[in-house]
Amino acid sequence: MAVSMAPASSFQQRLSYTTLSDLALALLDGTVFEIVQGLLEIQHLTEKSLYNQRLRLQNEHRVLRQTLRQKHLEAQQSCRPHNVPVLQAAQQRELEAMEHRIREEQQAMDRKIVLELDRKVADQQSTLEKAGVAGFYVTTNPQELTLQMNLLELIRKLQQRGCQVGKAAL
Numbered sequence: 179m180a181v182s183m184a185p186a187s188s189f190q191q192r193l194s195y196t197t198l199s200d201l202a203l204a205l206l207d208g209t210v211f212e213i214v215q216g217l218l219e220i221q222h223l224t225e226k227s228l229y230n231q232r233l234r235l236q237n238e239h240r241v242l243r244q245t246l247r248q249k250h251l252e253a254q255q256s257c258r259p260h261n262v263p264v265l266q267a268a269q270q271r272e273l274e275a276m277e278h279r280i281r282e283e284q285q286a287m288d289r290k291i292v293l294e295l296d297r298k299v300a301d302q303q304s305t306l307e308k309a310g311v312a313g314f315y316v317t318t319n320p321q322e323l324t325l326q327m328n329l330l331e332l333i334r335k336l337q338q339r340g341c342q343v344g345k346a347a348l
Contacts, residue, residue, distance in 0.1 A: 215337070
């Protein structure tokens with residue numbers, strides 16, 4: 179989940195003493211830190227994979243455009259002068275149809291990416307809920323998502339502090 183900080187007061191108001199106590203208990207043995215780290219690594223791999231898929235699609239589209247431009251140029255060079263306007267009109271229609279298809283493919287890819295990221299968020303919520311981490315359950319409510327992202331940020335900061343304290347003790 180992407181981390182975005184809400185004002186501290188609204189975050190604190192949404193967290194009850196019970197939630198904070200339950201969270202503290204869940205963090206005691208370190209398992210939750212390991213789970214969060216694993217989820218973060220899976221998220222990064224997923225994001226990288228989706229980014230690479232989108233880049234491949236963009237490169238395919240770039241090649242399609244170059245190939246079509248080259249084809250049009252060759253056709254115009256071999257065309258008789260009196261047929262050039264008809265050829266250019268046909269080429270314009272072909273270009274517009276290809277650009278329309280490219281836009282549709284890009285939109286479909288973007289929808290696929292959003293759905294995959296939404297699924298990943300739900301998987302993360304479910305995993306943390308099953309691990310007994312207070313405040314986590316599957317939701318799409320923006321306020322609850324913000325609260326969960328803030329909880330994750332708190333867990334990550336506690337994890338980093340724990341690592342720093344552990345290193346200082348060595």
